[in-house]
Amino acid sequence: MKKYLPSWHDDEVSALSELAAGFFEREVVAHNEKWDAQHRIDREVWLKAGELGLLCCSIPEEYGGGGGTFAHDLAVFEAQGYAGDLALGISVHSGIVPHYIAEYGTEEQKKTWLPGMATGEILTAIGMTEPGAGSDLKAIKTTAIRDGDDYIVNGSKTFITNGASADMIVLVVKTDPKAGAKGVSLLIVDLRDCQGFVVGRVLDKVGQHGADTSELSFTDVRVPVSNLLGDAEGQGFGQLMAQLVQERLIIGAQASGAMNRAVQETIAYTKSRQAFGHSLFEFQNTAFELAECQTIARTCEVFLDHCIQSHLRGELDPSEAAMVKYWLTEQQCAVIDRCVQLYGGYGYMREYLIARMYEDARVQKIYAGANEVMKGIIAKSL
Numbered sequence: 001m002k003k004y005l006p007s008w009h010d011d012e013v014s015a016l017s018e019l020a021a022g023f024f025e026r027e028v029v030a031h032n033e034k035w036d037a038q039h040r041i042d043r044e045v046w047l048k049a050g051e052l053g054l055l056c057c058s059i060p061e062e063y064g065g066g067g068g069t070f071a072h073d074l075a076v077f078e079a080q081g082y083a084g085d086l087a088l089g090i091s092v093h094s095g096i097v098p099h100y101i102a103e104y105g106t107e108e109q110k111k112t113w114l115p116g117m118a119t120g121e122i123l124t125a126i127g128m129t130e131p132g133a134g135s136d137l138k139a140i141k142t143t144a145i146r147d148g149d150d151y152i153v154n155g156s157k158t159f160i161t162n163g164a165s166a167d168m169i170v171l172v173v174k175t176d177p178k179a180g181a182k183g184v185s186l187l188i189v190d191l192r193d194c195q196g197f198v199v200g201r202v203l204d205k206v207g208q209h210g211a212d213t214s215e216l217s218f219t220d221v222r223v224p225v226s227n228l229l230g231d232a233e234g235q236g237f238g239q240l241m242a243q244l245v246q247e248r249l250i251i252g253a254q255a256s257g258a259m260n261r262a263v264q265e266t267i268a269y270t271k272s273r274q275a276f277g278h279s280l281f282e283f284q285n286t287a288f289e290l291a292e293c294q295t296i297a298r299t300c301e302v303f304l305d306h307c308i309q310s311h312l313r314g315e316l317d318p319s320e321a322a323m324v325k326y327w328l329t330e331q332q333c334a335v336i337d338r339c340v341q342l343y344g345g346y347g348y349m350r351e352y353l354i355a356r357m358y359e360d361a362r363v364q365k366i367y368a369g370a371n372e373v374m375k376g377i378i379a380k381s382l
């Protein structure tokens, strides 16, 4: 079957996509047992990603980035989905955090952080979620109280991607604990030699075993006031809402890549395995299941294409961004589940890519805004 050529894939984006595909196969998938065992991917891999120009693709060149558009970043995340392994926290480090710095940072903050992020020498995380507050972000309890030229930060975060390995975190805090959403601010916290900062458990998850997903705590951590993102306190909630649109496209691109790979793998597998004197693919049920899965994957690609084009024109509606995150992740999980069924018992064995893709997919419906939250956003626009 002919591949769909999305309109956001110009020649340059397609070339980057191929480069990224090779990188994920060579550096991530090929060593997945090692990454799984240590719940972390070595810094060397990040440095290789930096060398290849796969990090901070849409950050201006003057700050060390690739100088491309967000389509360049998305090509990397789509390739990650297609590789069938979501363990490298590249979407957070390269697709999310640099955009907070580039969009809201001072010239000094941009020069301090972005070049090292683009090479992979500085690894980053974003800390929103807390043990008592996930979807309801304005209920966070971490505080940053002004004391002279510093903030004193106290609180804890959980489920933080790259948390145990990060050199820097964009931390969501309350600078005014009584002001609800208006008291939320974003602080850049340098985690290197950071007094009062402790990494808790590196969490054991259902999938994405190679990913570092960690608990973090902050006790009387001093952060210079100059590390605030934005020109005044209380802008954090708005900054988060504005950036979450891109995060939803990232998840959509990963989901689309993953669905296409799952279908391709399953076609190949069912054509190669024999039962009852013919290939599995020759069961009409198997062929029809794959026909349906391929149709779902294709329609998702077309909707993603529409949303990415809208975003590149600066016109993507937050409700459509919510649709792409909600719908594509639901389809990713459903398609991969159907593919596992067509494999039989081998589909449940982690030595097969499809089994690992099944594990990795589940959380896509939960993080970056639970799908129920996405439906709430869509419903509000009706």
Ligand SMILES: Cc1cc2nc3c(=O)[nH]c(=O)nc-3n(C[C@H](O)[C@H](O)[C@H](O)COP(=O)(O)OP(=O)(O)OC[C@H]3O[C@@H](n4cnc5c(N)ncnc54)[C@H](O)[C@@H]3O)c2cc1C
Pocket (backbone or CB within 6 Å): 092, 125, 126, 127, 128, 129, 133, 134, 135, 136, 158, 159, 160, 161, 162, 205, 208, 213, 363, 366, 367, 368, 369, 370, 371, 372, 373, 376
């Ligand atoms: C592997 C992994 C990586 C993550 N990485 C990061 C990270 O890097 N940084 C970070 O800050 N966070 C991260 N998270 C946290 C993630 O964003 C949260 O888990 C998610 O936002 C949901 O929050 P919660 O887990 O507290 O669930 P809750 O907020 O307790 O929600 C539980 C469930 O309640 C329902 N629900 C909640 N709100 C609504 C609503 N408004 N309407 C209807 N139903 C609702 C949904 O079914 C939801 O799944 C990560 C999580 C995981 C699992």
